[in-house]
Amino acid sequence: MSGTKLSSRTTDVAGTGSAVLTVGGIIAAFGAASCCGLPFLLATAGLGSAWLTGIALLAAPNRLILLLVASVCLGAGAVLFAWQQHPRACERGTWCARPQVRWLMIVGFVLGFGLLYLGYRFR
Numbered sequence: 001m002s003g004t005k006l007s008s009r010t011t012d013v014a015g016t017g018s019a020v021l022t023v024g025g026i027i028a029a030f031g032a033a034s035c036c037g038l039p040f041l042l043a044t045a046g047l048g049s050a051w052l053t054g055i056a057l058l059a060a061p062n063r064l065i066l067l068l069v070a071s072v073c074l075g076a077g078a079v080l081f082a083w084q085q086h087p088r089a090c091e092r093g094t095w096c097a098r099p100q101v102r103w104l105m106i107v108g109f110v111l112g113f114g115l116l117y118l119g120y121r122f123r
Contacts, residue, residue: 021077037118
């Protein structure tokens with residue numbers, strides 16, 4: 001009986017860990033992309049990017065660190081997310097087993113890796 005509680009706690013920690021790492025990676029990748037890549041993409045789409053100036057001024061000196069943090073966070077989050085897809089890792093009835101959470105995590109990874117690419121490509 002205590003084994004079930006322990007595995008449920010482990011699942012919740014792993015699920016929370018992948019979500020936290022994904023959000024951290026998205027934030028770091030957004031900071032790295034706010035300097036050059038994101039304004040270029042928004043201007044190409046016909047949208048204004050003047051609101052990114054304040055973020056870019058703060059993020060530009062730390063761009064290399066932000067790229068590194070984003071890479072590590074998104075990579076570790078992807079590994080934890082892939083591990084959760086194993087039937088024993090994410091038990092039925094836990095929040096990580098919900099299809100909505102899985103889709104949200106996939107969208108988060110796509111967004112994070114897209115921002116990471118923009119931050120790396122437009123240096």
